[in-house]
Amino acid sequence: MSGPDTSLWFAARTSRSFVLGATLTGFFAAVALVSLFWTPYDVTVLDIAGKLQGFSPAHPLGTDHLGRDMVAMVMVGAQTSIAVAFVAVGIGVGFGVPLGLMAAANRRTLFDEIIMRANDLIFAFPALLIAIMITAIFGPGAINAIIAIGIFNIPVFARLARGGALSLWTRDFVMAARVAGKNKAKISFEHILPNITNLLIVQGTIQFSLGILAEAALSYLGLGAQPPLPSWGRMLADAQTMISFAPHMALVPGLAIVFTVLGLNLMGDGLRDIFDPRLRRSRQ
């Protein structure tokens, strides 16, 4: 009982990248959670007279060009970024994984071809450009940003699920399940899916960080979350022309993006090491 579980936990504790990544990610997730209930200042209330303040006890990270507290802005911005990225990855997993599993279960059929070529088609487009196109057509906003980013997560997860599933379909325990009379859908969800969860979690972490970057990029271009909803990308855009006299306005959201994305990537790396027994063994 204590065998594999303990060693996984042990591996997690001793993987430096995982510990650091999980700490950073956890910190920003906690910040976003707290911002749902409490922020030091209301981000929708402006204080023009108190604009562009530097670091001070009242405003530890200063204020922006409209006098809003940067701590509060980053906190609510974290909420926006994480919510957008989370739902976008959810769309990717929700559509991509079933598609990938179905393709693998019916491999070398017309169905498989259609699904995978359709995925190739989406993959062939530069993701961010299409996201810009989608938001330009349907109007800017957080919801459209989520959809745009989400669509590009579908082929990522579809390919991953199909690739992982294909190798599993030749394994003995799947054979046994087929002999036992289970149908393809049942096998896919009962036997294949649990065995590719590791892969999906690792990829999900990476996609999550890409989602945060994509949201920031769209908001930077004015196509993501619309004011007054704070967003790290738009904070950066607002800071641009003021960088020479109010560098904190760019530094604070910039570092928030850097550390969140770094955290998620480290965590993804760490998770891959932990889940892969061969890598784990070579490390010990």
Place this chain on the structure above:
Amino acid sequence: MNMYAKPLALVGALATAMVLAGATLPAFAAKTNLTVGMVLEPPNLDPTGGAAAAIDEVVYANVFEGLTRFGSDGAILPALAWSWDISEDGLVYTFNLAPGVKFHDGTDMTADDVVFSFERAVAEDSTNAQKALFADIATVEAVNDTTVRITLSKPNGNFLFNMAWGDAVIVAPESAADNATNPIGTGPFVFVNWAQGDNVALARNPDYWGEPAKLENVVFKFISDPTAAFSAMMAEDVDAFPNFPAPETLPQLDADPRFNVIVGTTEGETILTMNNRREPLNNIKVRQAIAHAINRQAIIDGAMFGFGEPIGTHFNPTNIDYVDLTAQSNYDPEKSKALLAEAGITDLTLSLKLPPPTYARRGGEIIAAQLRAVGINTEITNVEWSDWVNSVFLNDRDFDLTIVSHTEPFDIGIYGRDDYYFGYDNAEFKQIMADLNNATDPAERSKLLGDAQRRIADDYVVAFLFQLAKTGVANSKLVGLWENSPTQANDLTGVYWQE
């Protein structure tokens, strides 16, 4: 292979640069070329065929001239018409045209061209954006080659002013149809090239009838992004940016000895337009509530970094006839809430469409916060100009609130227009405008202008925010740029480089 590629490319670039420099910069002479930065690219180059301010900002006084023109202080100066006589009854204007004026294509500019230009402007199929300028003209006759007689149907004290607008410039029948892409005027600069999406190039007109321009080559470069505009200025890629889009960087540019910051006034009344056609904005109490919810100074400080002057009506504060009505719509959130309660409004959400300029995008965020403070929610949508013109200004009218600066000079008359995007229809105001057109006595005009200003302020047609400041940046060696903007123009006729 790679090792040689870079030096070779460098040599190539150097050679190109030397050739270019040799071609455009005569040795040992003062610099005679100029690059002017502009935020918006004009949709076409025909000032008689479009409302966009950017058209005039390129071609007014540079490529095209009218009978009269605006001076940098807003005075009406002679242009193609050297002098004029006005009959006793104020109905007949006789213009004496400058002799020997040629269009850029070599054809002569005569009285017939004036007749043609004005007939074209009022024709049924005319795309002139300001047909009202010509509304009182009964007949235009060419007496001889250099004399034009214009008879009005009723006296119009504004007639010479109207003739100075970019929309009233003189064009030639041979070239008028192509002016949108190949403008042919009589001005001191000729059109050279339009690289769409990037720049318009002009060159000195060697055959100009008046005093020739000092600059030889002028490029208007279109840079819409404030950050890019700032970088271009700092890198000296542009020599002047007469309407600089990033007011927050002005102190830094001002401190730089390479640049002069020119702060002046414009004719831009910046307003929060309320769609008077729509519920509940058709209720004056709601409009008044919105007006009282707005703190003008906070918008000027927050969005424009202090540049701009509060206005309480649609009139330029520097005009002697301006009436200060800001107190009538002062910042009073409590009154605003009371008015909303009186109107029986609860839980109001309004759409707020914001075009690209800084005053709108940043000002919109501030206004949204101020409205929220009195209990009005806004749904902000940032739109591009083309989208704004289509969905707000001209066709769909699908908006509750929008912010825009009306930069035409003396444009209070727009409140009397039928089917304008304000949706304001007031017979009394229209009557004041009609009386104003008939009035020539200065005292009476002054009174009527005051009445007009009060009428729209009393009706809270829109929320009047502030007079847009002209915040320009120019190379400190550049002389002769306009400090103020009495009309939308970048008049380069008198601009030159100091040694």
